[in-house]
């Protein structure tokens with residue numbers, strides 16, 4: 001591990017700094033900015049060595065470059081505690097070739113979405129950070145979810161001593177399985193509430209509560225402090241860089257690429273965390289050609305990459321890929337900061353325009369730094385067609401989020417004739433979205449119940465039903481709170497008894 005200590009700075013004020021463990025504890029920077037590393041470390045290993053390493057070995061090496069104030073023993077302990085039998089395959093993630101592209105299956109964790117890749121380790125990183133920093137306050141994780149973060153964060157933090165977790169999800173804006181997974185969550189330290197509103201309403205309210213000085217004081221008096229499990233927390237982002245390195249090593253190991261060859265990466269994108277991790281991997285020296293950003297009908301990012309204008313003033317569309325139903329894509333702020341040459345004042349100005357008028361435009365010289373990105377979107381019809389097409393071509397069933405990426409990928413390949421080996425981030429098990437997936441392949445089954453469709457999916461795919469889905473068939477509903485977004489702060493105070 002390197003001796004150089006990494007410093008994290010706020011995207012909105014470079015004088016605001018934190019150690020890696022301090023940044024993880026805080027989640028959001030105190031000025032409302034996002035913590036970013038003061039430089040992107042170069043990957044010191046050889047690509048050949050990657051082919052020999054297990055997921056955990058790659059994780060130790062890559063995460064150690066960013067989390068420099070954790071000892072190797074501390075990091076190893078966090079990694080061993082996270083990537084264990086909670087995952088249903090010993091390799092943690094794997095590549096599946098189907099119809100000429102590689103689907104990187106990131107959904108083998110406890111809640112069958114890619115959020116588990118980071119949220120299984122975040123509680124360990126955070127409790128280690130608290131110890132290192134002499135923090136004795138109870139850590140209250142406050143999370144807005146578009147469907148998958150909430151469950152994965154609760155599963156990670158349930159009954160972790162010294163922590164509580166509160167999750168807000170858009171009532172009516174998540175899939176049946178996603179909602180059932182959340183409202184059946186056990187654990188004395190977990191609370192979940194639906195809100196009348198969409199994901200952006202929940203995420204904005206959470207950010208405002210983080211920034212509320214009075215609330216902070218109230219919390220401090222009660223011996224508590226907030227932190228975040230959303231991908232605004234650098235402790236979410238760093239573990240996601242790992243699997244791009246691991247995937248590259250596995251492709252080379254299988255002889256599908258020569259070490260040194262560039263690959264393309266396609267990421268179904270919502271809050272821009274996953275694709276940002278691939279961008280960091282590229283900047284660390286991993287040979288990635290295009291970073292392909294795939295959106296659903298909420299195509300705010302596609303328009304941004306095409307025009308340089310970010311405009312959230314548009315209708316919020318509920319789609320069949322709900323975890324990407326987002327108009328305020330938080331992590332884009334980290335890319336904007338990089339594109340602005342790490343100019344925090346310029347980033348602050350743009351973000352103030354976003355929260356004021358809901359729109360900002362980046363200048364031409366910033367746009368030029370984003371040329372590695374390609375962006376396109378898929379409609380709900382195209383998504384459904386792609387699920388059926390991949391199934392008919394390869395007998396492989398993908399979830400709707402992955403299908404958005406897959407559809408964008410095929411059209412990119414046709415138009416560009418770019419034939420580089422391509423990895424598509426496969427972000428959820430199709431079982432999490434059984435209704436959408438089964439009716440795409442067998443429309444005549446639309447009348448069946450959600451659990452009948454899950455059984456039908458088993459027949460269609462030949463893939464066994466994940467434990468996470470079996471668990472919710474009979475699990476009792478433990479949470480039924482539904483509130484307005486405006487009442488979130490009161491709900492938090494009530495539940496915490498402060």
Ligand SMILES: *Cc1c(COP(=O)(O)O)cnc(C)c1O
Nearest residue numbers: 148270271272273274323401427
């Ligand atoms: C969260 C999520 C996404 C979007 O990932 P971001 O990092 O927010 O861009 C895509 N697909 C699924 C299934 C998700 O849960």
